[in-house]
Amino acid sequence: MIQHKRLREDRPTLVPARYLPGWDLAADLASRPGAATKARVALAAIARLRLAPLYVAAVLGVGLAIDHVAGPGARARVVAASSTNVANLDRHRVWTLLTSAFVLGGGVEPLAVVQLMLLTGAAELLLGRRRLTEVFLLTHVIASCLVYAVLRVGLRHGWVSPAVAGAEDVGTSYGAHAIAGALAWCLPVRARRVLVPLVLALVIMPFAGDRSFTTLGHLLSALIGLLAGWQMLHRPLAGRLRRPAARRGDRPAVYAFGAARQARDALIAVLHLREHRLIRLDDAVIAWSDRPGGAGARPYRIHERETRDLGVLDGALAGAAWGIVAGTLAGRPLTGLAAGAAVAAVVAGLHDAGLSDALVERAVRSVPPGQAVLVLLTDPADRPRITRVLARAGGAPLDPAN
Known part of the structure; x- marks a missing residue:
């Protein structure tokens, strides 16, 4: 797995909640002048x-x-x-x-x-x-x-x-x-x-x-x-295990940004499109390298933020939840909880779901240290729309194979 490290500026969260539906309403209310206009916007939202x-x-x-x-x-x-x-x-x-x-x-x-x-x-x-x-x-x-x-x-x-x-x-x-x-x-x-x-x-x-x-x-x-x-x-895209894109023969879209924060803001924009069903988004990863490694080390130290792939703790919690439900149906709730947590933790630790680490690392190596990449697994038909949106956020498409 790629080496992970949290940066101080990104500790609060990977993806702010601005991609959720309620933030559209908040932005609409903030842009409307006058209490009466704001009230009409709020009432229209409540009516939906x-x-x-x-x-x-x-x-x-x-x-x-x-x-x-x-x-x-x-x-x-x-x-x-x-x-x-x-x-x-x-x-x-x-x-x-x-x-x-x-x-x-x-x-x-x-x-x-x-x-x-x-x-x-x-x-x-x-x-x-x-x-x-x-x-x-x-x-x-x-x-x-x-x-x-x-x-x-x-x-x-x-x-x-x-x-x-x-x-x-x-x-x-x-x-x-x-x-x-x-x-x-x-x-x-x-x-x-x-x-x-x-x-x-x-x-x-x-x-x-x-x-x-x-x-x-x-x-x-x-x-x-x-x-x-x-x-x-x-983990805004978490929910089901997927095979790595490279094994399916798909070629994910990769976009380069000047900094990790720009890539994160771009990811919010992409998630917003998905939330409104304007695109299909199966996986998304932000990755960057901040400094060269020392003697005998890898050329770059890679940092990664995944939106779908579950870690061991995530898997254990999810497995425990489903395990206790299955155990209750069978009359053995604690057995189901323990078995579900153990099995899901092992699967999450061994299975590289979504975009493969090798592909993400190759994308990061194609940009200079300090820059970031946003790797997306989407429908090819949606990529022109995504490219236009990400261009406004400072993203440039690139081919990590070159």
């Missing part, structure tokens, strides 16, 4: 919300139906059947991992519904519908499985009361805490420095005072949400 209102309407509809139509007895049965507790999951009632996100345990509370709408609506505007769905539902499922695993261990060793096995465990709070964490991490640095500690404090303090499975689930959900926000900035 689809997923958040549908989800909140579904939760509200289910809550009103079981509160005012079905009656108290039926409501208790619905909540019991939808709870992601040990009793249900031990009986392989895995559908509760999804249905529990649509049932409110304490009944419909108008303030809670409004808060859920504001939170999910903000997430849809900033992160987009796909990321909102992934963060909310996946965190709800994974956090429920983690709590189930902890409770099973506690019940086996007598650390918790046997009554916990059949306790109510429904609601939207797991997904909501995850969305809060992801939003806090994806906001500008100044806001992040305040909101990330605030999100952590709001889940750590209740857990320290009342170590119940509910506060544990909230803590785990917030941590997963923060990790999701971190990945959106550091």
Whole structure:
């Protein structure tokens, strides 16, 4: 693998969140004069919300139906059947991992519904519908499985009361805490420095005072949400393993820049095009060399920032998440967690996904030390558009083979 080193100026993040959908709205609001014009822009953006209102309407509809139509007895049965507790999951009632996100345990509370709408609506505007769905539902499922695993261990060793096995465990709070964490991490640095500690404090303090499975689930959900926000900035293209481009016979596009910061800003522009589905982008890597090596060393010391390839820790976390879900389905959550983390960590460490290191190193060697390259794996039909956009950012196409 290419040798990595973090530069002080690039430590906060690889890719600022400006490629996310919400930054288009922020830029539009900043460019409009007058409060009335800004209000019209904001209202137009709110009118485009689809997923958040549908989800909140579904939760509200289910809550009103079981509160005012079905009656108290039926409501208790619905909540019991939808709870992601040990009793249900031990009986392989895995559908509760999804249905529990649509049932409110304490009944419909108008303030809670409004808060859920504001939170999910903000997430849809900033992160987009796909990321909102992934963060909310996946965190709800994974956090429920983690709590189930902890409770099973506690019940086996007598650390918790046997009554916990059949306790109510429904609601939207797991997904909501995850969305809060992801939003806090994806906001500008100044806001992040305040909101990330605030999100952590709001889940750590209740857990320290009342170590119940509910506060544990909230803590785990917030941590997963923060990790999701971190990945959106550091691994914006991560999600699936790919064979290196050189093995597929493809020739990636390479662009040279005067500095790593220019290349990073260019990458944001390319990610913005992808976000609006104007191009297809399978992989992207920023790389540069800052000084020659010493005697007997390589000609250049290579630094690399990847947007897709997962490291060992990334792989272990992803494998643990999917492993515990699979383990819950099989009735062995901790076994699934350990096996998933181990297998994914080994695969991530051995597999060079996306653009190969050899190709990136060859691209860096084709420019002088101190300059940077942006290597993209895209559809050849999209390259004229990408070249025009990157030319405005100071990028010049080059052929690393020459």
